[in-house]
Amino acid sequence: MDKSIIRFNHCDKDIFCCFVPDECPECGVRFSGKRLEEAPVSIPNPFSNGHKVPCAFLVAPTEDSVLRDFDGHSDLHTGVTNTNGVVYNYTRTGVHRDHQGWERCICIPLVQPDMFNLISQWDEYLEKFSSAQMWDPLWQSFHEETHNCYNYTLMFINCVLATQSKPALSKKEFTHTFVLPRIRRATKYMMLCREISQNHFYIMNSPRRNSQEAPSEEDDRIYST
Ligand SMILES: [Zn+2]
Known part of the structure; x- marks a missing residue:
């Protein structure tokens, strides 16, 4: 409702x-x-259509209990949008590029709207990062705790921070401050x-x-x- x-x-x-x-x-x-x-x-309704929020971090709640227990380790599904609202997310079967299915989620826009340089390169960064060589150099397979959708999104966020010469965010910092x-x-x-x-x-x-x-x-x- x-x-x-x-x-x-x-x-x-x-x-x-x-x-x-x-x-x-x-x-x-x-x-x-x-x-x-x-x-x-x-x-304000905290949920919005993730496909309409470019360059954002998305959290898709499944049930109340999942939200309540969320601590950065639970199996909530997270993703990152490109500039066209395609949601990149990592699952057991690899990185997916979803054109639908994220219509009701928590959207955290990542980029200040006037950072045109970053925005113009965003899609390329995301695509490159998502190719296995960068995100998964050791061909690790999906792991509930250590190699999951949250790690994927956070690692991407940190890669982009590095291009801006900014320090990386720890998982704890990111979770507590932004999520x-x-x-x-x-x-x-x-x-x-x-x-x-x-x-x-x-x-x-x-x-x-x-x-x-x-x-x-x-x-x-x-x-x-
Ligand atoms: Zn009264």
Whole structure:
């Protein structure tokens, strides 16, 4: 279910739902004719169509539990898009170039949009890297833990960092900085969807918000000038 979710605030509660009801589900006050103190805020859907996001790292969730347990070692499937949205991903049978199947995933754009030089070479880098000589010089075979889709994507990311004379990212660093925050948001969103589809609302105590919301990490790009 991917309806858009909104959040509004009433009687010190944050109320998540798909549309503003006639009355507050918590205190029962009728809203008819009255305006809410704060306009409802829409909660961005953390999933998008990976084939429409060029030069991105993709995480395809399979089930809730896989997302919840994700720690960089689990068998989540990951890939990298070229500039046309073809998803390069590594499986037991080698590197695949998928034109479909990644329509609902977490997309992490990697390149600042004005890095034209890098973008113009991206497809060539990705294709070259994916040929066995570079990614798999020893003809190692697929291994759940050590030679899997996550290693493939991270190694590609690091190869491109090297072309930019930037230091490599460790698996831990990459996972904690770029992947986990998005996974957490996606997990929360899936929980909201589930609650709303069962109970129409999800109600929680309003956390104290700073007047300025914390800046989103969405804008961080691994490749930036
Ligand atoms: Zn209320």
